Amino acid sequence: xxxxxxxxxxxxxxxxxxVPETLIPALDELAASxxxxxxxxxxLAEADDxxxxxxxxxxxxxxxxxxxAAAGVAPIYLKxxxxxxxxxxxxxxxxxQALLARRxxxxxxxxxxxAGQHGVATATACALFDMECVVYMGTEDVQRQSxxxxxxxxxxxxxxPVDSGTxxxxxxTNEALRDWVTNVADTHYIIGSVVGPHPFxxxxxxxxxxxxxxxxxxxxxxxxxxxxxxxxxxxxxxxxMGMFHAFAGDEEVALxxxxxxxxxxxxxxxxxxxxxxxxxxxxxSLSYLLQDGDGQIAPAHSVAAGLDxxxxxxxxxxxxxxxxxxYVSVGDGxxxxxxxxxxxxxxIIPALETAHALAWVEEAGRGGGIAAPVAICLSGRGDKxxxxxxxLGE
Amino acid sequence: MSxxxxxxxxxxxxxxxxxxxxxxxxxxxPTLDHTRDLLAGLAELxxxxxxxxxxxxxxxxxxxxxxxxxxxxLDNGTTVDDVFGLLAELRRCSEVPVVIFSYLxxxxxxxxxxxxxxxxxxxxxxxxxxxxxxxxxPALETMLLESPLDFVRLxxxxxxxxxxxxxARSSQGFVYYIARTGVTGARxxxxxxxxxxxxxxxxxxxxxxxxxxxxxxxxxxxxxGAAADAVVVGSALVNRLDQAGVEGSLAxxxxxxxxxxxIG
Numbered sequence: 001x002x003x004x005x006x007x008x009x010x011x012x013x014x015x016x017x018x019v020p021e022t023l024i025p026a027l028d029e030l031a032a033s034x035x036x037x038x039x040x041x042x043x044l045a046e047a048d049d050x051x052x053x054x055x056x057x058x059x060x061x062x063x064x065x066x067x068x069a070a071a072g073v074a075p076i077y078l079k080x081x082x083x084x085x086x087x088x089x090x091x092x093x094x095x096x097q098a099l100l101a102r103r104x105x106x107x108x109x110x111x112x113x114x115a116g117q118h119g120v121a122t123a124t125a126c127a128l129f130d131m132e133c134v135v136y137m138g139t140e141d142v143q144r145q146s147x148x149x150x151x152x153x154x155x156x157x158x159x160x161p162v163d164s165g166t167x168x169x170x171x172x173t174n175e176a177l178r179d180w181v182t183n184v185a186d187t188h189y190i191i192g193s194v195v196g197p198h199p200f201x202x203x204x205x206x207x208x209x210x211x212x213x214x215x216x217x218x219x220x221x222x223x224x225x226x227x228x229x230x231x232x233x234x235x236x237x238x239x240x241m242g243m244f245h246a247f248a249g250d251e252e253v254a255l256x257x258x259x260x261x262x263x264x265x266x267x268x269x270x271x272x273x274x275x276x277x278x279x280x281x282x283x284x285s286l287s288y289l290l291q292d293g294d295g296q297i298a299p300a301h302s303v304a305a306g307l308d309x310x311x312x313x314x315x316x317x318x319x320x321x322x323x324x325x326x327y328v329s330v331g332d333g334x335x336x337x338x339x340x341x342x343x344x345x346x347x348i349i350p351a352l353e354t355a356h357a358l359a360w361v362e363e364a365g366r367g368g369g370i371a372a373p374v375a376i377c378l379s380g381r382g383d384k385x386x387x388x389x390x391x392l393g394e
Numbered sequence: 395m396s397x398x399x400x401x402x403x404x405x406x407x408x409x410x411x412x413x414x415x416x417x418x419x420x421x422x423x424p425t426l427d428h429t430r431d432l433l434a435g436l437a438e439l440x441x442x443x444x445x446x447x448x449x450x451x452x453x454x455x456x457x458x459x460x461x462x463x464x465x466x467x468l469d470n471g472t473t474v475d476d477v478f479g480l481l482a483e484l485r486r487c488s489e490v491p492v493v494i495f496s497y498l499x500x501x502x503x504x505x506x507x508x509x510x511x512x513x514x515x516x517x518x519x520x521x522x523x524x525x526x527x528x529x530x531x532p533a534l535e536t537m538l539l540e541s542p543l544d545f546v547r548l549x550x551x552x553x554x555x556x557x558x559x560x561x562a563r564s565s566q567g568f569v570y571y572i573a574r575t576g577v578t579g580a581r582x583x584x585x586x587x588x589x590x591x592x593x594x595x596x597x598x599x600x601x602x603x604x605x606x607x608x609x610x611x612x613x614x615x616x617x618x619g620a621a622a623d624a625v626v627v628g629s630a631l632v633n634r635l636d637q638a639g640v641e642g643s644l645a646x647x648x649x650x651x652x653x654x655x656x657i658g
Contacts, residue, residue, distance in 0.1 A: 018498055018525045020455040022550035022575055024557070164461060170452065177454045182576035184552060281498045281525065282452060294474050295503030296451040 009198025012321060014314035017197040019177075019284045026184045031199040033104050038206075043099065050095050054128070057092075057210065059083050061218035061375070066345040067358075071365030075223065078348070078378040079215045081239065088351065088380030089211060089239045090121035094190055096207035098125035101188035108132045108187040112176040114141055114169030114235070115306030115353060116148025117380055118192030123157035125190075133157040136175040138168040141305045144388045166299045169235075169309045173283050193236025194313030197284030201313050208242025215375055216246045228371035231256045232379065233356040234327065235271065235307035237316045239379035244325060254326065254371065257316060258360045260302035260353075261329035271300040273312040274320045274327040282310070287317040303332040303392075304352035304385075334359040339382060339389055351380035352389065398519040398544045399491040400567035403442050404602045404623060414442035414624030415615070415651040416604055417631055418495065420463035421446055421480060422472025428640055429480055435644040437488035440651055442624060443568075443604075445522065448477055448496035455497075455524045457579030459629035474500055474509070478516040485517035493520035493546055493567070506534060510541045520544035520567045528561050539564065549595055551575050562599035568624065571595050573607040580630040581608035589621035596622065612653035619657040625650070 009015050017027060037043040051057040059080045068074040081089035094111075101109060109131050113119030119135040126133035135152055139161045142149055152159050165171035173195075180189040194201045194208070212230075219227050230247050232240035234257035247253045262270035270276060270290075277288040282297055290298040290310040300310040319325035335352060338359035343349045350358060357376050364370040382389075407414045417436050421429050436444055449467035453460060481492060494513050501509040501523065510521060521543045526534065528547065538545040544567030549558050552575055562569045571592050574585060588605070596603045605618045606626025618625045627650055635643040 017527065017530045019527060019530075020524060020550070021527045021548045021561075022455075022552050022572065024527050024550075025552045025554060164465070165451065174452050174454045178457070178577045181455060184575060278503075280502050283454070284525070286502075289499075291499065291503060293503060295499035295501070296468060297499070 011315040011318035014287050014317040015198055015201055015285045017284060018281045018286065019197045020181055022181050023184060023197070027197055027199065029104060033100055034199055034203055037100055037103055043103065047096055047099055051210065055085050055091050055095060056083060058214045061215055061222065063222070064346050067342065070341065070345055071362045073365035073370055073372050073374060075372055076361065076374045076376065077219060077222070077227070078376050079211060079243065081211060081377060081379050082348070082350065082381035086121050086124050087383065088117040088121065089208060089242060090118040090192060091124060092210055092242065093192065093204050093207040093238065094118070094121040094125040097188070097190040097203065098129050098131065101131065102129055104188060106186055106188040108183065109190055110134045110136070110176050110179050110187055111190045111192060112136045112169065112172040113192060114172065114308055115304065115351065116141065116145040116152065116384060117306060119157070119159070120148050120151045120155065122190050123152045123155035126157060127155045134179065135159050136162050136172040136179070138166070138172045139163050140167040141169065145305055145384055147384050147387065168300070168305065170297065170300065177283065193238040194241045194315060195236045195283055195285065195311060201285065201315055204238055205241045205245060205315060208238050209245040211239065211242035211377060212244060212246030215243065219373065219375055223373050225373070226250055226253050227373045227375040229254045229256060229374045231258065231357045231361055231374060232377035233258045233307060233353050234312060234316060235260065235309045235353065236311070237313040239377050241313060241315055243377040244319070248324065255319065255324065256360070257325055257327045258356045259327055259329040260304055260307035260356055261331040262301040264331055265329060269301040270329070271302040271307050271309060272329045273310060274316065275329050279317065285314045287314040288312050288320070303335060304356065306351070306353040307356065328360055330356040330359045334363065336389060336392065338362060339385065348378070349382040349386070350378060351382045352385045354379045397542065398567055399489060400443060400519050400544050403491050404568065407442060407623065411656065413619030413622060413654045413657045414604065415654050416443045416445060416606070416624050416626040417441050417647050418445040418447055418626060418628030420449055420460060420467055420632060421477040422449055422467030422470065423463040424466055425470060426472065426476055426480060430483060431640045432643060433480065433484045434487060435640065436647055437484065437490040439644065439648045441490055441647065443491045443493055445493050445495045445626065446477065446481065448474060448494060448500050450497040450500060453497065455577055457577040457629065459580065459632050460578050463632045474504060478512055481516040481518060491519045492517065493522050494518050495522045495524070498523045498525050506537060510538065510543055514542040518543055520546045522546040522570065528557065528564060539566065546570060548572055551591060558595055559598040562595065562601065565601055568602040568604050569595065569599050570626065571603055571605045571622070573605050573609065573618070576607070578607055578629055580610040580633055584608060584614055584617060588618065592618070592621040612649050615650045615653045616657055619654045625654060
């Protein structure tokens, strides 16, 4: 089973709270508020009501028969998180955290975003609860995800481009943390993945765990058995943790996290922190990081902005070390091909991030290296990526 | 046992009736040669402790100035070995106390024990990790407390009173009070509550209290120095370095140092 970090903030040795002293009281307050809220029937009822009537849960578990034929393995089920309001799993977390912020009396929300999906989901929750919303986004991502920038602005959020460092998700996270350190009295930071200091990896995992809970029940209904293989893409790892959590105790279920190999492992141009990184401290927790010998964070790369991050959630680090989950990788090219194939086969345009998981299943399926039934977390839809992929050419 | 030069220096400050001057320097910015000259000059003009910053790729507690200086130092290839080399050179001409100021990951990557040993061998007196708050990693904190370096800790304006006392008690050499809720950076004005807050930390602290974040001018230094045992100045010196080179930065340092005489 996955360790419960409620008191120590640790998953095995990973996680923790490596932050400037200024943030300690806010993290204590958040942990206490979260523990109290999740024991309150009224809070849980409101969260459930929003999940059902606003987010659109439960999402379907869809059997993808033409994709099965292409991959040479069956059955394959897609957990359709792309059908959530705003088009990705991210809103499961943002609605929950916005409720927490309201409960803590914090009227101002900040967030970081890579692909823009978390930014859109945060802006959406803030519109719903009438909260001020500032989203930090690397200038490189602003460029490749311009549709989502416009969506956030339409939703009333202020998008602040971040021009430091690698101008991607890592740097947007730095800037959001600086904002939080400065405005912590009236501001809640809605982190978008299972990263950051305790209690964020726990809270985000818990709000996303609905994905796996539903999928587990749905596949039992459809197949009368558990999946043999559960697959999800991993950047920071929130959709994967959400998908894996309900299956963590089912030892017979293989958990596969698919990292972004970018231009290939060993190329120096990947985002595969678990495959190529070493443990270290970034953004408040101890986990695997892409870094040099001096502990300087190495630039990550992936065609998928949402995976373009040099770290990974601490619970994934623990699942990796314990062997409970296996972390593989898929490069830009294979992900782009999968991005193009699923629409043709199933009428579903997946996010480029999700396409990494699809590509691995196809590859492993054709190689006979995957046990069925397979359940893939279809973490988001790919409308946001259409312009970018079309610009890459064939 | 600590052979730190920090304790004796603060004892001397008390005897002389003045507040200490603690300049911060980003190692390797704009080049290692500049840092070498800056360190020698800062020691020469009577700095009481020097904070020597290890540049880090992701300085999340720092404002634009130190972000820029850190990135500049890394862009020209500054390594941890280079920083220790600079320190060893300084030790040939000066006994000024030096605290290594760093994010945790450069320590972690080298192995914290190795890092601390090598820093001590190079001549460091203290270590100040910005992202290792009290209770975050008890085993690591114990190792640092028992190391040859003074383990300097930070108190923030948001820290609750009971925790202030606990941090001060487990801080070695001095405790660093962050003058405002926010990131590092030069400021035009300091908050009016600062003197009272620093006094509250001083009242419960068994070690001297240094105050930094935002201190930019001799007027600031005098105001802060009246309420603290020492004043830390960082971004303002880096900004001056950009505008007026090593000489200009040292001139500002001398002014700040002078402003603290007879204060404290």
